[in-house]
Amino acid sequence: MNDQVPPPVPSEEEVDNLWAERLGVPPMPPTPPTPPEQPEQLPEPENSNPGNSNPYYGSNREPETQLQEPMPSTCLVWSVLATVFCCLIPGIIAIVFSSSVSSRYYAGDIEGARRASDNAQIWIIISFVLGLVSSIVYLPLMFV
Amino acid sequence: MRIPGNGRHSAAVSAAVIVAVLALLCAFYYFADPSSFRFMPKCAFHSLTGLQCPGCGSQRAIHALLHGDIAAACYYNLLLVVCLPFVALLAFAEIFRKSKTRLYARINNPVVIAIICVVIVAWGIGRNLPLF
Numbered sequence: 001m002n003d004q005v006p007p008p009v010p011s012e013e014e015v016d017n018l019w020a021e022r023l024g025v026p027p028m029p030p031t032p033p034t035p036p037e038q039p040e041q042l043p044e045p046e047n048s049n050p051g052n053s054n055p056y057y058g059s060n061r062e063p064e065t066q067l068q069e070p071m072p073s074t075c076l077v078w079s080v081l082a083t084v085f086c087c088l089i090p091g092i093i094a095i096v097f098s099s100s101v102s103s104r105y106y107a108g109d110i111e112g113a114r115r116a117s118d119n120a121q122i123w124i125i126i127s128f129v130l131g132l133v134s135s136i137v138y139l140p141l142m143f144v
Numbered sequence: 145m146r147i148p149g150n151g152r153h154s155a156a157v158s159a160a161v162i163v164a165v166l167a168l169l170c171a172f173y174y175f176a177d178p179s180s181f182r183f184m185p186k187c188a189f190h191s192l193t194g195l196q197c198p199g200c201g202s203q204r205a206i207h208a209l210l211h212g213d214i215a216a217a218c219y220y221n222l223l224l225v226v227c228l229p230f231v232a233l234l235a236f237a238e239i240f241r242k243s244k245t246r247l248y249a250r251i252n253n254p255v256v257i258a259i260i261c262v263v264i265v266a267w268g269i270g271r272n273l274p275l276f
Contacts, residue, residue, distance in 0.1 A: 070241065
């Protein structure tokens, strides 16, 4: 009794074709032809399951991949600290870029968020270096 | 390409460096009084314009805070004292960015960052108005 082999699990394509047969609609083509328009670029195409190329399954997955991808570093702490302690103007620019990281991430533009993150880091470094330089320039005045 | 365990190791090292630097800074600002000790970094913005930038008074405020004098710290730089817990929260979120993804995304909300920016700029303008 127990040594009965369970029937093989049909693949998704087979199930689709079975349903199509039963419902009397033409079955889907096995491989979808080239899509007429470029679909919206997924933020991380390698994150989604590559085996599932069925367009009927892809549409409701996009928000999930967005949320699973962690936000690129906004460097907000460093921006704020650089603004307050180092140099005002580059620090403010860094905060603006931090904000841009976050808003682009929420808009689904992961690549743009990464670029904004790099820019924020550059402006934090500029702010830090300017603060350092101003301190060094001030150094001789301390002895006067 | 990545050596397994390397990321964790470098995270531990950077955490140790950050703690050591913070401890050194605290020790320095505990013993050095910025209002009497001459050899302290000065604010370039204040030296050039005579106006107070949003961070002016931070060194004196930190010195006062380390001596437990919150009133004096608030007098030197109110924004710093008020924002210190929030900055600690931001730093926590930044350190645990990889593991606490949701918290990080929630704190680094565009609205929150815009509020921070506006508060800093408003404080920089407001403290130079002849109200105080």
